[in-house]
Amino acid sequence: MTSLAQRLARPEILALAPFDLGDRAVDPDAIRLDANESPFGPLSGGSVAVGVNRYPEPQPARLRAAMAALYGVEAGQFLVTRGGDDAIDLLCRTFLRGGEDKVAVTSPSFSAYAHFAALQGAGVLDIPLRQDFDLEEARVIEAVGGDPSVRLLFLCTPNNPTGTPVDPQAILRIADALPHVMILADEAYLEFSKTPSLAAEAVARDNLLVLKTLSKAFALAGARVGGLVGPAETLEVIARAMPPYPLPTLSIAAALEALQPARRAIHRRRIDELLAERERIAPLIARSPFVARVYPSAGNFLFLETADTAALAARLAAAGVRVRYRPQAAPGGIRLTIGTAAENDSALAAFGVPVERAKPRRAEIARDTKETRIALALDLDRAEPRQIDTGIPYYDHMLDQVAAHGGFSLILSCEGDLEIDPHHSIEDVAIALGQGLRQALGDKRGIGRFGFALPMDETQAQVLIDLSGRPYARFDGQFEASHIGDYPTEMTPHVFRSLADSLGAAIHVTVDGDNDHHKVEACFKCFGRALRQALAIEGKGDVLPSTKGML
Template structure:
């Protein structure tokens, strides 16, 4: 017996294949390397739930302006959508009208292009990429010119699932050769390569739009926030097809927090970390007995050709590792998202590649108050990078001294109420730094725990530290000058008290000398050196430097 829905549904809907979203059954222990999400949580220090009792803005103006600024275009040249998928659907609903229209897709590519075109009852023309999955602009132009029914052309740059970078010159060659076709350049993964964006070109051409998303590089896949860049008139027409309230308030608030200037440095650091992991994993996984070929990638993933894929799938499933299988793209095709180092090591092990799995001592902190917004990332086992911006140049210099002499990487940005005075910024940054150090230390196994006297010209500074888990601060020293640059010297004892409290450490500082610049700097340098000794792994990495059995 045929149900009512089956009898009433449009034939185009009934003919659609199921949309491939992979197997996302609830499993809190699974390692999710299948959907090209960021492995990091969103950089949100406050509540994003404020205001959900009201309908959201029909067009979120602040978010649109923030995203337009991020991509270097005017606010009226950016249209906010519910992620990249919604932007693709919007294009198909606007420009495709039933079986007389067609969309062209360079295959293999993102399956949503064909899905949403077929959802409108339109045809799909598949234009094959070359043997290496690279775009051939002349072949694309010839194929589109040969079929006057084609109204939309989708170009994925870099391509998903294969990861190939796409030359912007090739895209513009196609755009200029096909003025009668609306062309989308999907830049969802552009942040993970070195290809220039086509955003500036899109606002100057009637037939080019650029897709952007916060799902990947900004770790907001669950918020569904993306958008289109293009001419104001084109976006105005597309906007007519949007629902009245396209984005939930929660998503808007989460995106605005993620796009704060104080968060930008950490996003860049996260991307650099993922790129370093991609470069590490690619040659290692190529040695797997299951891998036939690893393709170069400009995305946050790797595309693999595998052998005995069914056996590999059983092994990955047994280890709780989810990947995306793409046999339609290549024999034994597997797309592996780049995750954290620990997740990547687990995946390598499942592929039969042995790697040393030393624990990483890292931390990320997002701390927001009414007075400051702080984002911090540190790695105790790397000396670089160091990027610090608190709005107080001398304080930046002092914190850089701590990280440099402490031997750890530190990325830190703060937006504070400096128009009042530097107090809140200096205090809250010290709290965030101590919290990050404590988090990165974990259970403190293997550390030196104690640590330093340091001469600087006529000045002598001594910092004694015990990472005991018991906060205590003692400062001995006086300053004649009220400020060094824009830094109030009276804040120096307060900095070390804030560090002691948030790090849960005993910190004793003693400084004597004649030059207050030297005295302040010597305190911070000596603290960095004391940290270097205390943080250093010595002897057995699992040994706890305490007779109590805990710190």
């Protein structure tokens, strides 16, 4: 017997197949490489649950301006939406009439295009990609130009699920040839490719829009924040199809935090890390007995053709590794999201390609107070990159000395109340650095633990360090100058005390000399050298340097 809902629902709704989202049940132990999410958590330094008692702005002005600036357009040329899916739905609701109009898609591509068109009762003109998944622009122009009912054309660049890049000039030539059709360039994955954005072109053309999202590169898939780039007059028409308060306050706050200038360097490093992992994984997974082909990818994922897919699926399920199956795109098609190095190694093992690698010693810290906003990323086993901006040039130079002589990568940004004085910024950065070092050290197995002394011209400095887990700071030395540049010399002992407290280390500093610049610099350099010695992996690399059995 049919239900009342089935009897009353529109035929277009009943004809729709549910979205193929795979198994999205909450499993904290699953390795989720199925939905092209960022494997990293959002860069948030505090609570965002403020102001939820009020309705949000229909188009949050600060967020709209921040996202527009991110993509190089004016605020009026960007429309904030609930993720990329909402933008696609808005276009279909705005431009498609049921039973009369069509949307054109190039398959295989993102299934939401056809879904939202069908939701409106519109038809779908399917234009298959070439066998290698490249876009054939002449075929697209011919097919769409020959069907006057097509009002929308969706082009995914790079394509999902195949990862194939699309030449932006080809999209522009298609737009020139089809002036009567609204064209969407979906750039959801563009941050992971070398292809330039079409945002600047979209604002100058009345038949081209660009889709953007913070879900992938900015680790905000759960917040659902995206938008459209295009002429202000076009976006004003599309906005009429939106609900009154489309974005939750929490999503707006999370997006604004993620887009802080202090966070940008960390997002760039994350993208670089995922790209490096993508290049590492591709040739390794090609060795799998289950993999017939690995396609080149410009996204944060790989597309694979597999053999004996049922047996592979059983192995992946047993290992708790989730992937997205796309047999409609290619025989045994699987889309594998690039995760963290550890997650990727687990996936490789499930594919029958075990990889032995040392556990990475990395950390990310987002620390926000009323006085400072700090973002920090470090990698104890890489010497580069080093990128430091505290707003205090001499302090930047000293921290760079610590990282350079410590032999580790450090990306650090701080926005502080320098209009008052540098105290809060210097102190909070030292606290964040100590927290990051402590986090990256993990269980401290294999480290040298101790270290270092050095001369610098007429100055000599000694830093004794013990990564014991017990904080203690001692500083012996005096400075005659009150400042070196904007850096107050009296903060030097305070820096090492803050480091000792947050790192959980005993740090003894002794410095003597005539030149205060040399003396301060010698302290920081010597601390870096002491860290290099203490952080270094010795011997087997699994021995805990303590008779207590813990540090």
